[in-house]
Amino acid sequence: MAQNLYELTATLNNGQEKKLGDYQGKVLLIVNTASQCGFTPQYKGLQAMYDKYKGEGLEILGFPCDQFGHQEPGNDSEIQNFCEMNFGVQFPLFKKIEVNGEGTHPVFKYLKQEAPGFLSTSIKWNFTKFLVDKQGKVIKRFAPMTPPEKIDQQIKDLLKK
Template sequence: MGIHQFTAKQKSGKEIDLKDYAGKVLLIVNTASKCTFTPQFEDLQKLYVRYREAGLEILGFPCNQFGEQEPGSNEEAAEFCQLNYGVTFPVFSKVEVNGEQADPLFQYLREAAPFRGFDDANVNEKLLKMMIADRNPEWLVGDAIKWNFTKFLVDANGTVIKRFEPSDEFSSIEKEVESLLA
């Protein structure tokens, strides 16, 4: 079982099969335009430009579950990414990633790549943990997605390889992407 069995809605609402991405390494990200981590769009776009020809696709899924940081429409979310960060990778329709209404793809991603836990030695993770404890304490336990810009790395066969938290360094993400593309 892999991610190629799922579908995703484009910003227009049209459903596409993720099997269309078979043979590609994927980085699937829940995004938001009004988040502390929003500048990661710049790093994501650089990664996309650097490795797209080698077989990387980045799939962005706007989400409004974390501090209502993606309040606009699907079109507004995609337009924000393009205008402010020059994003050229696909930005899909808004989804929920946690709870009873969570998109099936994200339910699967959470199960396939469980949360590794917070690294209390990392100041950014300590701050993130405190913010979640304040705003959404129910997501501190278990494998729930903790915040915007959680990333899932998927190999060309559709197997989920690794989960990256919003606080993870892009250099470590890039190394993992490179190893899958090699």
């Protein structure tokens, strides 16, 4: 198990390996996403937040996942195209991963360990969000139903620190 988030890597949806250490000094909002979910319109709010705060040091990292109701059936390029065409998504999207079970991606193993859910560490559904400060500390886990706009003040506060 990683000792901190910055030790980990993940593969962008274009196949390029990305060190999470590259995001050191940034506030991160890490989200497991899906294209055919009732919460999919949150992409719009996530992109608006990214546009608003990217210049101040916010990065939003989207991790597509097909573990909930088969709501992310596409391949990585189909997911990218869907997000760009329907929501203008410009923040980084990673290769489709698993967030629960034996195949859980190391990034989500770490996030779940640092910010367990109410009753367990499992991710309950698409669009679970993890807020990470500039030092890589997981500050809070947000439920799928929490819209990005409700996290705005907390992001603003972290960006000032």
